Amino acid sequence: MxxxxxxxxxxxxxxxxxxxxxxxxxxxxxxxxxxxxxxxxxxxxxxxxxxxxxxxxxxxxxxxxxxxxADGQRAAVILWTDDVPAGYARLIDLGAKPIKTPETWLDRLLIAWVEDPDGHLVQVVQALN
Structure with a gap:
């Protein structure tokens, strides 16, 4: 158990x-x-x-x-997607604060960062082919 x-x-x-x-x-x-x-x-x-x-x-x-x-970057919610730019734009449209625009990380992922309305980090990420 x-x-x-x-x-x-x-x-x-x-x-x-x-x-x-x-x-x-x-x-x-x-x-x-x-x-x-x-x-x-x-x-x-x-x-x-x-x-x-x-x-x-x-x-x-x-x-x-x-x-x-309820202040600051205390945690991050990670959302996987097949389209980071679209996900990043959607988060901003919903009121998220832009933190980092989409960028390649580790030569195999595309990631972007925003803060939700309470300041929690939200990362959108996709695997690159």
Whole structure:
């Protein structure tokens, strides 16, 4: 028996409705929300079997006694694609802040970087032939 399973990352946010809308627009689908009515304090989204949680900075502080931060480049969401330039443009159209335009890395990948509306890094990446 494995001790751990189903890894997931949780990103802290000050604007959970905006964060949910941003990741929904990228193709993530909501799979969990609490509370189920009104403004949520936590929402899980899934894409291709990978799950991202979004938790409000306030609820994490009040409910769990932690000191989360919703500022800066604390984590990166990696999105594989067959078209980095199109993915990069789509992220910017959805309100992401451009960080690095598409560039070749390791002579085998094309990558670009943006920040989501909460400042989390999002990398779009494709394998080059």
């Amino acid at each position: 494995d001790l751990f399973r189903t890894p997931q990352i949780v990103l802290f946010t000050r604007d959970i409705d905006g964060a949910v809308a941003f990741y929904n627009a990228l193709g993530f689908e909501e799979v969990f929300r609490t509370p189920s009515n009104g403004t949520p304090i936590h929402v899980d989204l899934a894409l291709d079997g990978y799950r991202i949680g979004l938790a409000t900075e306030t609820s994490t502080r009040e409910d769990h006694g932690l000191d989360p931060t």
